[in-house]
Amino acid sequence: MLEVPPVLVDVLATRLREAGCVYAEEEVEVLRQSARTRYQLRQMAEARAEGVPLEHVVGWAEFAGLRIPVGPGVFVPRPRTEHLVAVAAGLARPRDVVVDLCCGSGALARALHERVPGLVLHASDVLPAAVHSARTTLAGIGEVHLGDLYDALPGDLRGRVDVLVANVPYVPTAAIALMPREAREHVPPVTLDGGTDGLDVLRRVAADAPSWLGPGGHLLSEVAEDQVQPALEVLRRAGLDPRSSSDEELDASVVLARRPADDVHGPP
Structure with missing residues (x-):
């Protein structure tokens, strides 16, 4: 120092x-x-x-006991998201295929790698700055792809994903103006804006999840406490078996859903 x-x-x-x-x-x-x-x-x-976020000033964020590279314009991983990691780590097994959609800095995938060695990691984001940070974070342990949600992923992953984490934007559009200045002004709106009720991106992720998950595979996403019930309904309508998990200390809520193991439809 x-x-x-x-x-x-x-x-x-x-x-x-x-x-x-x-x-x-x-x-x-x-x-x-x-x-x-x-x-x-x-x-x-x-x-x-x-007003520049501390993490952007120093170039890293502390997350799940790790230093994660965070460049300008990249969403800073929040402590509450460590609950999403904990729940996902409880489902993953060595050699599982794990995908981190809307990966930002790649913090979730890196934290999962630390907890469950031997994962086959893929991550994607629509923002080039995020992909740059994530490729540094996941160097040597995972592949990072540029593109919109599933469009960025290699086609051979379809129907093979065991754990899909998607920390999607979930702030309702009207609530963005009420966020702290540093949260609003130093990351692109696409990293925050979840549409009218905050669940628009989750709907897109859930709609295609059954074709990317393997039988018995799981989708997990963070939401606000008041979004849990409508988010569970989104997952249910997509044909998944949903439930939720919360951590009061972290003020964190996670919805997760399983593709039924006896689902014979599989990917199109």
Whole structure:
């Protein structure tokens, strides 16, 4: 960590606190972990004070005990999403085919790899910046594809996916304006906007999931607490067997659904 005089730490923490950073001292410590010089530290602190997300300033996010590369314009993985990882890890087995749709930085796929070694990992995102970050995150352990949802995936995965995680955008369009400034202004709207009720992207994922999942395969997605019941209905209408899981400490809700093992229809 960069050595700096205590007086400079105090000056930077004061600057961040005045800019509205609640955990100013802790953020200065994170900046010190990434800065190489005092001049760079000052520049990074000023960027943070101007509203750039801390993770974009330092180039990484802490997620599930890992440092995940996060470049500008890439959605920052949230602590609550660690519940999605925990539920998915409980379903996955070594050598399973696991797909991370809307992968962003690739944090979910990387965290699953750490918990369940030997997975066959694929990830996709529609944003080139996200794919760039995810390819760094998953270098040597998984393939990352650029494109819209399933369109990005290799065709030979159809009907073979054991675990499909899709941390899709689920913020209702009208609620985006109410989000904190740094959440709204530093990632493309496509990473947040889930349509009128927040479930539009989940509907698209669920509609095609039965043709990509293998028999007995699972689809998992994070939703807001008040979206759980309508999200379960979305999954049910897609022909899947749905249920939900929650973690009060993380304020996290996950819906998951299984393609019936006796489903003889399979992929078209």
